[in-house]
Amino acid sequence: MSSLSNLLIPAVLFFALGCIARLIKSDLRFPPDLAKMLSIYLLMAIGLHGGYELAKADMMTAINSILWALALGISLPIIGYLLLIVTRKVNPLDAAAISAHYGSVSAGTFLTAIAYLDNSGVSYETYPLIMLAVMESPAIIVGLILASKARQLQAVRGGDGLSSGAVAINNGDEEHGNNNFGTLLREAFTNGSVVVLIGSMIIGAISLPSGMNKLFPFINDIFMGALCLFLFEMGMVAAKRIGDFRQVGLVLAAFGIVMPLIGGVLGVFIGNNILGFSVGGSTLVAVLGASASYIAVPPAMRLAIPEANPSFYLTLSLGITFPFNVIVGIPLYHNLAQVLAG
Amino acid sequence: MVNLFPEKLLTIITIDLMEEKLVQSFKKYGVSGYTILRARGEGSSGQPSDMSGFDANILVKVILPEERLDGLLGSLERKIRKGYHMTVFIADVQVMTPEKFDKTLR
Numbered sequence: 328m329s330s331l332s333n334l335l336i337p338a339v340l341f342f343a344l345g346c347i348a349r350l351i352k353s354d355l356r357f358p359p360d361l362a363k364m365l366s367i368y369l370l371m372a373i374g375l376h377g378g379y380e381l382a383k384a385d386m387m388t389a390i391n392s393i394l395w396a397l398a399l400g401i402s403l404p405i406i407g408y409l410l411l412i413v414t415r416k417v418n419p420l421d422a423a424a425i426s427a428h429y430g431s432v433s434a435g436t437f438l439t440a441i442a443y444l445d446n447s448g449v450s451y452e453t454y455p456l457i458m459l460a461v462m463e464s465p466a467i468i469v470g471l472i473l474a475s476k477a478r479q480l481q482a483v484r485g486g487d488g489l490s491s492g493a494v495a496i497n498n499g500d501e502e503h504g505n506n507n508f509g510t511l512l513r514e515a516f517t518n519g520s521v522v523v524l525i526g527s528m529i530i531g532a533i534s535l536p537s538g539m540n541k542l543f544p545f546i547n548d549i550f551m552g553a554l555c556l557f558l559f560e561m562g563m564v565a566a567k568r569i570g571d572f573r574q575v576g577l578v579l580a581a582f583g584i585v586m587p588l589i590g591g592v593l594g595v596f597i598g599n600n601i602l603g604f605s606v607g608g609s610t611l612v613a614v615l616g617a618s619a620s621y622i623a624v625p626p627a628m629r630l631a632i633p634e635a636n637p638s639f640y641l642t643l644s645l646g647i648t649f650p651f652n653v654i655v656g657i658p659l660y661h662n663l664a665q666v667l668a669g
Numbered sequence: 670m671v672n673l674f675p676e677k678l679l680t681i682i683t684i685d686l687m688e689e690k691l692v693q694s695f696k697k698y699g700v701s702g703y704t705i706l707r708a709r710g711e712g713s714s715g716q717p718s719d720m721s722g723f724d725a726n727i728l729v730k731v732i733l734p735e736e737r738l739d740g741l742l743g744s745l746e747r748k749i750r751k752g753y754h755m756t757v758f759i760a761d762v763q764v765m766t767p768e769k770f771d772k773t774l775r
Contacts, residue, residue, distance in 0.1 A: 359725070629686055632752075633748075633754075634751070637724075641724065
């Protein structure tokens with residue numbers, strides 16, 4: 328069964344080890360900035376590699392991929408927001424913050440999917456990589472627009488204990504760099520992951536092949552080892568979040584599984600039927616649709632929607648959706664892509 | 670006996686993401702300097718996972734004359750009302766070089 332073979336990849340096994348280490352209360356602790364360092368390395372390596380391949384790629388397909396990535400990044404948070412509002416389990420500001428995570432992407436999940444495809448000997452296009460870079464930011468903007476709508480709604484309804492948002496709007500002093508839309512846009516698009524990824528892609532695309540050859544040991548040979556370390560730590564962080572499960576509640580936890588399924592199905596469809604990618608490429612687009620950000624979006628939401636409860640969005644994206652995608656989602660989207668491709 | 674002079678010590682515990690906003694306020698309200706440390710601990714909302722730019726705490730210390738305290742506290746209060754989580758407390762301290770705390774940051 329293919330879901331089992333997904334579990335037997337070192338990267339995924341290290342993720343499990345991280346979870347276990349945390350659950351058995353091991354004293355294992357990674358140096359504080361290791362995950363951050365590794366994620367910079369991983370983005371840089373995948374960016375260089377992707378840029379190198381993309382330089383040989385077809386411009387039209389690339390532009391098409393970018394447009395569809397934007398469409399996914401904008402529509403997914405809106406779908407998520409509406410779903411969350413319907414459940415009535417969270418207030419609109421929490422819903423806005425959570426849904427922004429689901430419109431954005433998780434590079435960790437994407438890289439695990441690449442490890443899975445490599446392991447299964449499935450080839451894939453490099454276009455999904457540009458989509459990964461494109462999809463980091465739009466959802467943040469959509470989330471903030473939803474949040475400002477939610478604040479206006481609450482301001483109209485007046486004091487219900489949640490009126491802090493209303494106070495925030497009326498009070499224009501130095502704290503409000505983030506109510507200024509220009510600043511928001513700039514922050515969303517100058518986000519560290521986006522700069523590393525797009526910058527590395529450009530470097531990979533314009534560098535001379537002889538120079539790139541020298542880099543290959545750095546970006547290829549040790550890549551999977553770095554991914555293992557990264558997922559090892561992410562397993563510990565995720566397991567820590569699972570403890571907050573009770574706080575989140577069953578309905579929200581279910582959202583953490585239903586939402587990636589919706590995004591995954593949309594993604595497979597876009598990859599296979601619209602962009603005409605292979606099974607591997609469509610699987611990657613599905614993973615982009617399904618994954619929820621846990622690196623770029625949480626800090627952005629924390630600063631821009633301080634009223635929202637971080638344990639909701641962190642637990643959902645990191646404690647539920649990420650493990651779900653790594654263990655169940657990726658093989659599922661792969662199967663789906665195979666079915667759709669006929 | 671060394672001469673000591675009274676000042677106020679303001680301590681803030683918050684997420685590391687707040688650093689930039691806090692420093693802006695410090696400059697606006699005429700603080701002479703500040704010290705930031707990385708902090709760990711546990712509170713009513715659990716333990717931060719200690720990943721920087723994500724879920725790590727800082728401890729911020731500022732020494733300032735009492736007459737400059739109000740403006741800064743007002744700005745912190747507005748942040749807290751907006752929903753930012755911050756633990757803020759003030760203590761009386763004595764310093765050896767009061768002139769140091771009269772200057773302001775650029």
